Amino acid sequence: MSDRIQVTVWNEFRHEKDSKAVKELYPNGIHAVIAESLAAGDDMAVWTATLDEPEHGLGEKVLDSTDVLIWWGQIAHDEVSDDVVLRVRKRVLSGMGLIVLHSGHFSKIFKSLMGTNCSLKWREAAEKERLWNIQPSHPITDGIGEYIELPNTEMYGERFDIPTPDELIFISWFEGGEVFRSGCTWQRGHGRVFYFRPGHETYPIFYNEQIMRVIANAVRWACPRVVLEDKCPQVKPIEELSPKKVSFGKAGRLQGNQ
Amino acid sequence: MSDRIQVTVWNEFRHEKDSKAVKELYPNGIHAVIAESLAAGDDMAVWTATLDEPEHGLGEKVLDSTDVLIWWGQIAHDEVSDDVVLRVRKRVLSGMGLIVLHSGHFSKIFKSLMGTNCSLKWREAAEKERLWNIQPSHPITDGIGEYIELPNTEMYGERFDIPTPDELIFISWFEGGEVFRSGCTWQRGHGRVFYFRPGHETYPIFYNEQIMRVIANAVRWACPRVVLEDKCPQVKPIEELSPKKVSFGKAGRLQGNQ
Amino acid sequence: MSDRIQVTVWNEFRHEKDSKAVKELYPNGIHAVIAESLAAGDDMAVWTATLDEPEHGLGEKVLDSTDVLIWWGQIAHDEVSDDVVLRVRKRVLSGMGLIVLHSGHFSKIFKSLMGTNCSLKWREAAEKERLWNIQPSHPITDGIGEYIELPNTEMYGERFDIPTPDELIFISWFEGGEVFRSGCTWQRGHGRVFYFRPGHETYPIFYNEQIMRVIANAVRWACPRVVLEDKCPQVKPIEELSPKKVSFGKAGRLQGNQ
């Protein structure tokens, strides 16, 4: 068990309570469906956490034992406490993987790791989407063919205000005329981040086998190689230095001449 | 005048008041020396701003008329108000250029745009530094030869915790055995960001002609092409969509079958 | 005149002779239409060259005085001599800009600079294309809005086998369901390379003002900052080295102990 990847699926979990339609689709929440799918394999131990739990279910202990965190949120980004965001961010920079789904593009954690607005265009018109696999040799697209087709989705369109991804994995085509960088990776500190566009709450996206395959692949890809604490150490020279004519230092003890 | 690049040089301006040695070197502050040097050409109109002014000298009006902001800070990063940081960040993402010098690596604004810890190693030993010019055809290295040599500097060493730069311009060699990515560019939103390592307050770095040439080049390079507001608009389809079998929407009106 | 950008527009110039339809559209060749458009401004001096001229019109002298070379070819890539390709490649690596249009993706010069197959999917169905502007602050998209729409084009679809572009400028949407990275930049040596997808010979693409604006912008962007010869020099140490216990050298004079 200890050699399984420890996955925490975080969900805002509001739509599923407030909307009859969403409740029908995801009676126990989006997180439950994702978690069940990931746990079906034998290489992941999967937990869930939601906004309304204490510390949003993301206490120090939970994060310390999480290898990869999956994030879904949409209407309550502002209710996520800044302290929890800082904690998650610190843990990502130390090595934890982070997978941000769909409307998570506007989450505090994603924006704080990207440094940009993460804005985009959008439209709800049940239109067809085709996610083209641009990197068929990338571990995240293992087992995925040329593209994934979703018959009905919310549209997200460019310009998506993100830093240039380290790797662009999927580009989406939408029936209504737009395109989108739908699968993107970035390294932040020692952690790997994957943004994956699909996942609107009123379409059965997380029941789609190919979508769940991508997410499972991404979990394996994002699993930490190392966990390293951040520091900014003062160090000694490794080489012997030549004699100096100047003094120096934080206190500004400039005495010689340069 | 209006077609000059509008440059604001921001300085924490504390060392120059507190330390005799720094005061001797930069009697009117680091910002004054940088501003004077940049203003010597005829293509920039240069202003200064410092921490202890109201709004740190970075009110809405100042930022709105700034094309490129230069940032130097070291011991008082925490005193910079979060509101001002947000304002600067918003303006960078809209297109303003930002040049971050030396210990500005730990400034709130730089960390918020990078999304990482921006930590590094350091040592004060007046050692020799050589900044190798890795991109001789880049506008930022215009007029700079193979390398810039500084006889005495504070050392900054890898690992520097930054996202992979869009462009790596300089790599530093230090007498004591370390290396550092000393000149790096990133695009963030519509703005261009340049980090440039040199600039310790107790060495006469900003009197070095090559260093000032790099900074002037960087100002010209970072000058905005566009200034665009951020938005996340709901849009209409450009193509006529095929008839849909499902309903949809924010309120989750899922009625049909997919 | 000498401070104008010296542009050479190279065209295979075969379709325009062999096909009545293409001849009607481009009676003097695609190169003539591109050249005339670029020369209409006052910052470029524009020349043309074609496959059937001696040395394909790309003698040493022509290349030495060319700042930016534009390349269009489709059915006769194999007829371009390897020597001329090497000469163009050498000149790009020394600083000359290169703009590769449409079916130039399969030209020897483009493939030799990319190092990949540069393969793609294609279809001729007069379908609608929309080139989304992903980088509105890039000099290449100056004056271009959110997208360029072409009512009828040949389709090029992913996966496009190229190295990850330094900058992804345009992503195309096609009526038939595909996407394509239609505007990409790479630095190669000291030269800048821009690939731009539009330009099929049977549609009036090069009469489109927005398309020609992008090409003119790209010429200005690709104009060399420096022209540097390639070398692999043996150099002397800049620092004095510590005494060595080993001998060394090309001839393998290993005498001491490490």
Next chain:
Amino acid sequence: MSDRIQVTVWNEFRHEKDSKAVKELYPNGIHAVIAESLAAGDDMAVWTATLDEPEHGLGEKVLDSTDVLIWWGQIAHDEVSDDVVLRVRKRVLSGMGLIVLHSGHFSKIFKSLMGTNCSLKWREAAEKERLWNIQPSHPITDGIGEYIELPNTEMYGERFDIPTPDELIFISWFEGGEVFRSGCTWQRGHGRVFYFRPGHETYPIFYNEQIMRVIANAVRWACPRVVLEDKCPQVKPIEELSPKKVSFGKAGRLQGNQ
């Protein structure tokens, strides 16, 4: 056995015959030492090939069964046949990993995949090198600490004329005052390429455990995820297209009006 990574170590194998000093150090050739080291683990099946064998030991069959190819060459790059280079290149683009060592920077295969001159500065002065680990969370640096120190090496210095690496893994510091991007990765087609600087023939570099650890890590990292043939297929539209007013086609059958 069949699930082991199939590694072929290619060596020019000339110095070891011509130079007494090199022969002493690598009596059976550099390839033999590398192969033995890699084969010591239980996850690789390792073979060797050299320049003077028929087809340089790199026949179709050998390449087809090779997952990762390691390349060492220095004085006989020109003797490698263009046909074999094309064969290796095709196989890399289809998915085979390639690890290029030291003076292999000037090999035909590396230059053809990079598209640049791959030139650099160099000096033989038995000087100290320190390879700083810039990416401690990358699989290639697994088990490597902050840096690798080599007491005596040939120096390679910037500017190294390569395309910007996808990932910069190591930066070298040299006693004599230079720096170098010593560990770099690129994706080319479906294959992964790693350049690793150390490896001069007159120093016992390939007996260094850390160096061999990096190479073994790189083999695991470069092992293909997929093997895909290259093609440029004509495809049918996936969507039904709107009626067209124009004809089109390779033969230029332009009949309608746009």
